[in-house]
Amino acid sequence: MEGTPKQPKNCSSLLEELVEQARQAPRGGQVADYIPALAEVDPDHVGIAVVELDGTVHTAGDAHVPFSIQSISKIFGLAMAMSRTDDTLWERVRMEPSGQAFNSVVQLEWEHGIPRNPFINAGAIVIADVLTSRYSASKTAFLQYVRYLAGKESISADHRVWESEKQHGNRNAALAYLMKSFGNIESDVPAVLDHYFFQCAVSMSCVDLAKSLAFLANKGVQPGSEERICDARSAHRINALLSTSGMYDQSGEFAFTVGLPAKSGVGGGIVAVVPDYGVICAWSPPLNRFGNPARAVSMITDFAQRLGLSVY
Ligand code: DON
Numbered sequence: 001m002e003g004t005p006k007q008p009k010n011c012s013s014l015l016e017e018l019v020e021q022a023r024q025a026p027r028g029g030q031v032a033d034y035i036p037a038l039a040e041v042d043p044d045h046v047g048i049a050v051v052e053l054d055g056t057v058h059t060a061g062d063a064h065v066p067f068s069i070q071s072i073s074k075i076f077g078l079a080m081a082m083s084r085t086d087d088t089l090w091e092r093v094r095m096e097p098s099g100q101a102f103n104s105v106v107q108l109e110w111e112h113g114i115p116r117n118p119f120i121n122a123g124a125i126v127i128a129d130v131l132t133s134r135y136s137a138s139k140t141a142f143l144q145y146v147r148y149l150a151g152k153e154s155i156s157a158d159h160r161v162w163e164s165e166k167q168h169g170n171r172n173a174a175l176a177y178l179m180k181s182f183g184n185i186e187s188d189v190p191a192v193l194d195h196y197f198f199q200c201a202v203s204m205s206c207v208d209l210a211k212s213l214a215f216l217a218n219k220g221v222q223p224g225s226e227e228r229i230c231d232a233r234s235a236h237r238i239n240a241l242l243s244t245s246g247m248y249d250q251s252g253e254f255a256f257t258v259g260l261p262a263k264s265g266v267g268g269g270i271v272a273v274v275p276d277y278g279v280i281c282a283w284s285p286p287l288n289r290f291g292n293p294a295r296a297v298s299m300i301t302d303f304a305q306r307l308g309l310s311v312y
Contacts, residue, residue, distance in 0.1 A: 011050060011058040012058045012059070012060065014303065014306060015048050015049075015050065015058055015059065015060035015061075015303070016060045016061075018048060018060065018299045018302055018303060019046050019047070019048060019060040019061035019299070021298075021299075021302070022046045022061075022284060022295040022296075022298060022299050023044070023046055023061075025295055025298065027043055027284075027286040027294065027295065028286055028288055028294025028295055028298075029286040029287045029288045029289070029293075029294050030286055030287065031043050031268070031285045031286055031287070032070075032266040032267070032285075032287055032291075034168065035161065035164050035165045035168055035266070036164050036168060037158070037160045037161045037163075037164035037165075038068060038070075038161065038164070038266065038267060041067065041068075041267070041268070041285045042285070043285050043286050045061075045062045045065060045067070045268070045283060045284065045285060046061045046062060046283070046284045046295060046299075047059070047060070047061040047062035047063040047064075047065060047205070047206045047282070047283045047284075048060050048061060048063060048206060048280070048281070048282045048283070048296075048299050048300075048303070049063040049205070049206035049207040049209075049210045049280070049281050050210065050278060050279070050280050050303070051207070051210035051211050051214055051278050051279050052277065052278040053214060053217060053218055053223045053276070053277065053278050054223070055223065055224055057207060057210075057211070059206070059207060062206075062283065063205060063206040063207050063281075063283075064205050064206075064207055065205055065283075066203035066204055066205050066208070067203060067204070067205070067267045067268060067269060067283055067285070068158060068161050068200070068201060068202075068203055068265070068266075068267030069200070069202050069203065069204050069209065069265055069267060069269060070200045070265030070266045070267040070269070071102065071119065071121075071124070071200065071263065071264060071265040071266065072209060072263050072264070072265040072267075072269050072270075072271055073124075073142075073199040073200050073202055073265070074118060074119050074123075074124040074127070074199075074263065075213065075216075075238065075242070075263055075271070076142065076145060076146055076149070076199070076212075077118075077124060077127045077128060077131060077142065077199055078118045078119075078124075078127055078238060078241075079229065079230055079234070079238060080131060080141070080142065080145055081118075081127045081130040081131055081134070082230060082234050082237070082238075083230060083234075084130065084131075084134040084135075085130060085134070089130065091114075092114065092126050092130075092184055093114065093115050093117065093118050093123045093126045093127065094114060094115065094116050094117060094123075095117055095237075095240070095241060095244075096116045096117060096244075096245075097116065097117065097244050097245050097251055097252075098115075098116035098117060098120050098245065098248075098249075099249065100116075100120070100249070101248070101249065101291070102119075102120050102121055102248045102249075102291055103120075103121045103171050103172070103175070104120070105171070105174055105175060105178065108122050108175060108178055108179065109178065112182050113178060113179040113181065113182025113183070113184040114182075114184060115179070116245070117241055117244070117245040118241065119241060119242075119245045119246055119248075119263065120245070120248070121171075121172055121175055122175045122179060124196060125172065125175055125176050125179065125185070125192060125193070125196050126179065126184060126185070128192050128193075128195045128196040128199070129185045129186055129187055129192045131195060132187045132191050132192050132195050133186045133187050138195050139157075139194075139195055139198045139199075142195070142198070142199050142202075143155065143156065143157070143202070146202060146204070146212055149211070149212035149213070149215070149222065149229065150204065150208040150209075150211050150212040151211060151224075152208055155202065155203070155204055155208060156202070156203065157198050157199075157201040157202045157203070158201050158202075158203045159201070161200075161201040161203075162197050162198055162200075162201035165197045165200060165201065166193070166194070166197050169193060169197060172193060172196065172197075173189065173193060176189045176192055176193055177189055200265075206269070206281040206282065206283050207281075209269060209271050209279075209281040210271065210278070210279040210280065210281040211279075213271055213273065213279045214278065214279050215229040215230065215235065216235050216238060216239055216242075216261070216273045216279070217273050217274055217275050217276065217277060217278055217279055218235075218276070219232040219235050219236075220232050220234060220235040238261075239261040239273055239275065239311075240261070242261030242262055242263055242273065243255055243260075243261045243262075243311070246261060246262050246263040246264070247262055247263070247264055247270075247290070247292055247297075248264070248290055248291060248292065249290050250288075250290040250292050250297075254297070255312070257301055258272070258300060258301050258304045258305075258310065259304070259309075259310030259311055259312045260272040260273060260274055260280075260300075260304055260309060260310065260311060261273045261311070262300065264291070264292040264293060264296075264297075266287060266291055267283075267285065268283050268284050268285035268286070268287070268293040268296060269281060269282070269283045269293065269296065270282050270283075270292070270293060270296045270297065270300055272300050272304070274304075274309050274311075275311060277309065280300055280303060280304075282295075282296035282297075282299040282300050282303075283296055284296045284299075
């Protein structure tokens with residue numbers, strides 16, 4: 001961290017300004033349509049929330065509107081799997097950037113079914129396999145976990161998105177069966193994919209996401225309840241993976257310009273962790289060529305630069 005973040009006179013008015021700027025800016029891409037139910041979202045939604053460790057919440061725009069969390073769910077899945085496994089997990093999924101698209105198949109064959117990291121789809125499918133084999137009802141356990149972290153019982157999965165992705169999930173099925181052929185998937189592939197699609201289909205707002213991931217900014221302890229969610233080493237590891245792989249093939253550029261651990265999803269959300277300060281979550285559905293939401297990237301970039309937030 002570059003010292004204590006500079007506090008703007010009024011954080012909420014800065015967020016309002018960023019949302020207004022984003023609304024005026026070009027969309028910067030197209031809404032994801034390879035999962036047909038996602039294509040129905042209004043591309044003009046723009047929201048941002050900042051949750052500080054003392055519980056202060058700042059919001060602007062559509063910060064309370066739930067959206068499909070998609071790959072942001074990979075953070076929750078990873079934290080759950082790390083709590084149920086030991087370091088042998090890292091023999092099944094590595095901790096390196098992939099340099100490939102999030103749903104790429106090619107590298108996986110060269111590398112004998114061991115995904116580069118838990119945030120590309122193949123890696124998250126291995127994590128889903130860990131959850132399906134370690135929990136008797138992994139989907140329920142996943143939902144309970146995020147509800148508990150967000151402090152909101154009404155969080156649920158959007159069943160239309162879940163079904164839609166199941167029907168159009170051939171690439172993820174290919175990744176899963178390829179890994180199964182290398183012995184890196186224990187459970188039946190359909191059960192693993194069912195869990196994976198379910199967790200991606202969970203709907204949460206910017207506020208829900210920022211609140212639920214605050215433990216990552218606080219060395220594993222959820223502020224407010226003071227409950228330990230993971231040990232400090234796991235929080236460090238998840239943040240390191242977010243920094244190197246959370247924004248996929250744009251992770252280097254994001255580290256270069258922003259310098260915060262972050263994770264995007266094709267529903268248009270991004271969460272960014274600011275250690276010892278809080279969590280930022282921005283949402284705008286249209287995606288750039290890396291599969292990251294263009295206007296949400298800009299809002300987080302501007303916010304971090306205006307406040308001097310960076311882990312480097
Ligand atoms: O598996 C998929 O393709 C989607 N459920 C999640 C991909 C995703 O969010 C990638 N993130 N930018």
